[in-house]
Structure formats: structure tokens, C-alpha cells
Amino acid sequence: MKKIYTLILAVSSLAATAQTNNDFPVTGSATIYDYSPMLFLKRNTNDGGYIQGIQTQLLDGTNNWFYGNLLDDQWMVSKGDFQNPKLVVASNGNVGIGTATPSYKMQVAGGTTGISNTTIDWSVGSSGSIINISNGSNSGNTYGMINVLKAGGGAWDNLVLQSGEGNVSIGTTDPKGYKLAVNGKVRAHEIKVETANWPDYVFAKDYQLPTLQETEKHIKDKGHLPGIPSAAEVKANGLDLGEMNAKLLQKIEELTLHLIEMNNRLGTVEKENALLKKSIKK
Known part of the structure; x- marks a missing residue:
């Protein structure tokens, strides 16, 4: 019998100790210490209700706020001051980080220095x-x-x-x-290519203009103009637009010089023919 009384006294002491951990006054704030492993919040009413706000306080006195509701307003997370929300889930489903009024499904205000993913x-x-x-x-x-x-x-x-x-x-x-x-x-509507060594040097007095005979021989041997890449080279390596335009202009300028030379020769031949015609008539 004495053992039974001792056991009842021990259980009563534990129950009294457990009850002193939590404070549930009729009015004012409720204090809950022992909530392991789960914490239940229950209203003494048939209405479902919702959590309107939660405030937690760190050891340094800084407040953390979790407040709002998804029924008619929004849900916010704030630190220090509930007027300065850090994360907002609006009633329309928009999510804001650093802004209380997100206009998009996801809106981030302020500098975003990195994303870990x-x-x-x-x-x-x-x-x-x-x-x-x-x-x-x-x-x-x-x-x-x-x-x-x-x-x-x-x-x-x-x-x-x-x-x-x-x-x-x-x-x-x-x-x-x-x-x-x-x-x-x-x-594209326009492409501008900047390049150096534009072939004005073709018109310099010391430029060695290839003869038509040399060009003809190169074409017979190589199958393409001198200084111009072959089809196989372009297929393998591509071509530089600026460099290719310069080379094509070089060939046009060389061809122009040959045409000028041939025109001068043709003029000389026409003059000689005119003189021959005059001498024949005499």
C-alpha cells in the first residue's frame, strides 16, 4: 500500500510540473513551452477560422512576423517590423519578394545577386x-x-x-x-564590318599587277583565282566577310587596271588603222 501511495505522489508531481510549463489564462496571452513533438492550436468554437498573425521574438529582441490570411487579403513574412514585408503571397496568387504589392505571378524587388540553383x-x-x-x-x-x-x-x-x-x-x-x-x-537589314588593309594599294605605282597569262595559268593549275580560297577551304573553315570583300575588291581593281590597259591598246590600234586607211586611199 505504501508503494502505491508513493507511485501516485510521483505521478501527481510530474503532472503538476507539466502543467506549470504552459500558461493558459482566461484572458490575455497564452504561453506554451512544452509542445514536443507536436503543437495543436484549437479554438473553443464551431467556426473554422484561420490564423491571423504570428509573432516570434529572438533572444536579441528582434521580432519576426507571419501574418495575414488567404481568404480576403494576403500572407506576409516580415522581420523586425510588420510594415516592412520580405515575402508576400497575395490573394490573387501573385508572389512578391521585397515588395508588398506584386503585380506578377513572381516579382522580385531589389538587387538579385545570385541564384543557387x-x-x-x-x-x-x-x-x-x-x-x-x-x-x-x-x-x-x-x-x-x-x-x-x-x-x-x-x-x-x-x-x-x-x-x-x-x-x-x-x-x-x-x-x-x-x-x-x-x-x-x-x-539582318544591315551588317557593318570594320576591316583594315583595304586594297587601295592596287593603284600604287609600285604594285606588281599580275599578268593575264599568270592568272590564266593559276586558274588552270588550281581551279580558282589567285588569293581566293577554294571551295574546299571555304567549306571546311568558312570565310571572313571583311577579308573576302577586300580580296574581291582587289580582283575588281586588278581587272579594272587590265581593262584600262586594253582600252589604251585598243585606242592605239584604232589610230594606227586610221593612218593605214589614209595611206591606202592615197
Whole structure:
């Protein structure tokens, strides 16, 4: 019997200790300390209700605020001052970071210095199109990449940005050292190419103009004009627009000089023919 009394006394002491951990006054604030493993908030009413606001206080006195509701207003997360929200979920579904009035489904106000994820995907409506932004790969200095997947699937269309050199490639992941590499067709209203060594030197007095006989021999031996790449070279290596325009202009200028020379010779022949006609008539 004595053992039973001792056990009842021990249980009563534990119950009294547990009750002193929590404070539930009839009026005022309720204090809950012992909530492990779960914390239940229950209203003594048949109404469902919702959480209007929660305030937590750190050891340094800083307040953290979680308040609002999704029924007719919004839900906010704030630190220090509930008038300065950090995260907002509006009643229309818009989410704002750093702004209390997001105008878009996701709006970020202030500087965004970085995103920790390696990739970000955007699905465009219900069409199945996807825009993917990733940090690329360390290989080849490819640190930024934008990929687009059209509706219906298929291969990704690439837009790659390289750090260091600032190279950009479209439709390929390897710009091969060029500032802009495009794997496909390019359409533009105007393209301006700056180049040096424009072939005005062809008209210099000391320029060695190739003879027509030399040009003819080169064409028979090589199958293309001197100084102009062959079809196989262009297929393998492409061509430089500025350099090729300069070479084509050089050939036009050389041809012009040959035409001027032939015109002068033709003029001389016409004069000689006129003199011969006069002598024959006499």
C-alpha cells in the first residue's frame, strides 16, 4: 500500500510540473513551452477560422512576423517590423519578394545577386514550350546558357554565353573562339564590318599587277583565282566577310587596271588603222 501511495505522489508531481510549463489564462496571452513533438492550436468554437498573425521574438529582441490570411487579403513574412514585408503571397496568387504589392505571378524587388540553383525552367503556358536557364559547364568557359524547347519536344535550341572572352553562340555550344557563332541562317537589314588593309594599294605605282597569262595559268593549275580560297577551304573553315570583300575588291581593281590597259591598246590600234586607211586611199 505504501508503494502505491508513493507511485501516485510521483505521478501527481510530474503532472503538476507539466502543467506549470504552459500558461493558459482566461484572458490575455497564452504561453506554451512544452509542445514536443507536436503543437495543436484549437479554438473553443464551431467556426473554422484561420490564423491571423504570428509573432516570434529572438533572444536579441528582434521580432519576426507571419501574418495575414488567404481568404480576403494576403500572407506576409516580415522581420523586425510588420510594415516592412520580405515575402508576400497575395490573394490573387501573385508572389512578391521585397515588395508588398506584386503585380506578377513572381516579382522580385531589389538587387538579385545570385541564384543557387544550377538551372531554372519556365513552362510557357500549356503549349509545352520550356525556357531553361543554367550556369552551363566549366568546360570551355561556358558559364551561362539559355535553352529553348519548342512545343512538341525535340532538340534544345541553345544560346550560350562564355565568361572571360564574352563569346556568344546560338544553335551550338561551341563558338570556336569567335565573339558570335551561329549554327544556322542569319537575317539582318544591315551588317557593318570594320576591316583594315583595304586594297587601295592596287593603284600604287609600285604594285606588281599580275599578268593575264599568270592568272590564266593559276586558274588552270588550281581551279580558282589567285588569293581566293577554294571551295574546299571555304567549306571546311568558312570565310571572313571583311577579308573576302577586300580580296574581291582587289580582283575588281586588278581587272579594272587590265581593262584600262586594253582600252589604251585598243585606242592605239584604232589610230594606227586610221593612218593605214589614209595611206591606202592615197
